[in-house]
Each structure stands twice: as structure tokens, then as C-alpha cells.
Amino acid sequence: MALCGVRERCAALAGVDPEALAQTLVTRYPPDSVIGWHRDAPAFGPTVVGLSLGSACLLRFQRSTGENRRVYELELSPRSGYVLTGAARSAWQHSIPPVPALRYSLTFRTLRSPRS
Ligand SMILES: O=C(O)CCC(=O)C(=O)O
Ligand SMILES: [Fe+2]
Numbered sequence: 048m049a050l051c052g053v054r055e056r057c058a059a060l061a062g063v064d065p066e067a068l069a070q071t072l073v074t075r076y077p078p079d080s081v082i083g084w085h086r087d088a089p090a091f092g093p094t095v096v097g098l099s100l101g102s103a104c105l106l107r108f109q110r111s112t113g114e115n116r117r118v119y120e121l122e123l124s125p126r127s128g129y130v131l132t133g134a135a136r137s138a139w140q141h142s143i144p145p146v147p148a149l150r151y152s153l154t155f156r157t158l159r160s161p162r163s
Contacts, residue, residue, distance in 0.1 A: 078147065
């Protein structure tokens with residue numbers, strides 16, 4: 048399926064206009080590679096949609112520190128999609144621990160509106 052078709056399906060998952068997903072990132076994760084704790088840059092808008100291809104992996108979330116730290120994790124199956132919005136986008140950090148085998152992700156991002 049062409050990239051625009053994938054973007055349409057990801058937009059439908061997130062409930063946004065496909066045109067609003069202005070940025071696309073393709074990331075290749077060789078076995079054992081990771082992405083550390085972060086929140087996506089504020090220059091991007093309130094919605095991030097991911098498509099996970101190849102190896103299954105974990106997507107971890109954390110917020111707060113010390114005894115208030117909370118963590119949550121979910122498994123991303125091959126060909127699954129996820130949406131980061133609301134607190135999952137703005138308050139929680141996310142990370143991906145070592146992937147067991149080759150994985151690719153496509154992430155689609157909205158852009159922050161100029162006035163916000
Ligand atoms: O690979 C993924 O599904 C997420 C990657 C990520 O967190 C990012 O590119 O900001
Ligand atoms: Fe991210």
C-alpha cells in the first residue's frame with residue numbers, strides 16, 4: 048500500500064484528517080536497538096500515530112519520579128497501530144526497550160498550530 052494509503056488508515060485510527068498528519072518518520076530498529084525515555088518534541092502537535100512492523104516489541108510509559116513514578120507498558124504486535132494523544136502525548140514519557148528482532152516503525156505527526 049502506498050504511503051498515503053497507510054497515512055489514511057492511521058488518520059482514521061486517530062480520528063484526524065489525513066492532511067493533518069504532516070510529518071512521517073520511518074525508523075529502522077536492528078535487533079537489540081532501543082529508543083530511550085522521551086516525550087516527542089513540542090514542535091509537533093497533539094497527535095502522534097505509530098505503525099509497528101516486523102518484530103513485536105514493548106512500548107513503555109512513565110511519568111513522575113521517585114515514589115510517585117508510575118509505569119505502564121503494552122506490547123506492540125506486528126502490523127499494529129497506536130495513537131499518542133492527551134496525557135499519553137504530553138505528560139507521559141515513552142521508550143522502547145531492546146527489540147528482539149528487526150523492527151520498523153512509521154510514525155505520523157501533526158504539527159503544533161502557530162498560535163499555540
Ligand atoms: O518506534 C516507535 O514506534 C516509536 C518511536 C518514537 O518514540 C519516536 O520516534 O519518537
Ligand atoms: Fe517518541
